[in-house]
Amino acid sequence: MSESYTFYAATLGCKINQYETQALREVWVARGFSELDSAAGADFILVNSCAVTAKAVSDVRSTVRQLNRANEAAQIVVTGCAAQVMGDELKELPGVTRIVPQDAKTSLKTWPELKEGMTEPENAFPDFAVTNYNRARAVVKVQDGCSHRCTYCIVPLTRGRSRSRSIADIITEARTLLESGFRELILSGVNLRQFGRDLDGTPDFWDLIDELENALGKKWGGKARFRISSLEPGQLGSKALEVLSRSAMIAPQLHISLQSGSDSVLKRMGRGHYKTAPLLDFLEKLHDVWPTYGLGADILMGFPGETEEEFQETMAYVKAAPFTYAHVFPYSIRPGTAAATMSGQLQKKVKKERAKAVRDLIAEKKQAFLQKLIDExxxxxxxxxxxxxxxxxxxxxxxxxxxxxxxxxxxxxxxxxxxxxxxxxxxxxxxx
Structure with a gap:
């Protein structure tokens, strides 16, 4: 390796991973490293991995192999969620010289002088920050981790307990990005419902929105916008309506971590803390705040024990809700989760068919929404x-x-x- 390293970064998975790659990029460039547009010729390659589904893990393996074929001489460093839970397997992939678990990702700022076992303090918000972004819409990370154990989800094993970023740091980063020319900032976290529980005064996510509005709305309202990444149905009540109704900066679009339209399936998922019916009531009231708005959802089909009746409940719910798009996934077993050992595991064919049925319905609703925007x-x-x-x-x-x-x-x-x-x-x- 040369004294001033060249690197290539491949980011898989969520917007949080994109943010953390950008934070590392800024540190490395400030240290004199040069980023390349392709893996060829790079001294080292960063693979920031995802493990949320079986397909995500498969994508990690194929990405590493592809990058190794492009540059067999490069050191490949795998970090992120997959590195946290399956590092022993990933280190056997061709070209991989280092596995850096998610809880040690910040140690990469000192690459290549890493210390084994260096991890973030247990309750600390990961020490990442950005001043720029390599995309047109910038991410502002406000929360990390999750302290709620959904029975299907591997995230608590990969990212640990919920930690919130200080509101002052969030405002500072948002202001910097706006002043550098970004006109859309995506407020992102692993579980925004848990934002603020570890902060003094226990503010919640809607308090954060009010603070951002107070600090930035007068200058940037109507000139730039915030977009909320993903919310749980349990966050959407009267306080949410009040905050959204007076916001000058929130884009009229929400993305809901719904997962199922069946209350009994949600209970087996470990998501019995909300019911499906109140969300429909909230969305009806939201029309008074936003006469037109985009609405997305994450929906997981074919969960263990999902009956035909429960499948039809989700289909009926999707028909009733004003969704304009959705991310629909067939359930996949994640090692170490409670759902992996549940009885009633459905055949792959059934899971794929049910996911396709929901996707087809969502596609119809999306086209209807696009036509509404054209007509109006x-x-x-x-x-x-x-x-x-x-x-x-x-x-x-x-x-x-x-x-x-x-x-x-x-x-x-x-x-x-x-x-x-x-x-x-x-x-x-x-x-x-």
């Missing part, structure tokens, strides 16, 4: 993500494509357009 000619406020593809994302979280970019538009900018027809699973728009 609502102004779309679009953050430009790719000048080459003339592509961006609207406030409602719909993909938008310009025929001709607005004059002077650049990446990260907010542009205004009107939808004229559906295109590429999104909208073709004309600038205003």
């Amino acid at each position: 000619k609502l102004p779309l406020h679009i953050v430009l993500q790719s000048a080459k593809e003339k592509k961006g994302v609207s406030q409602f979280y719909t993909e938008c494509y310009f025929d001709t970019l607005p004059f002077g538009a650049g990446l990260r900018n907010l542009c205004t357009g009107t939808a004229v027809e559906s295109e590429k699973n999104g909208l073709r728009v004309i600038s205003e």
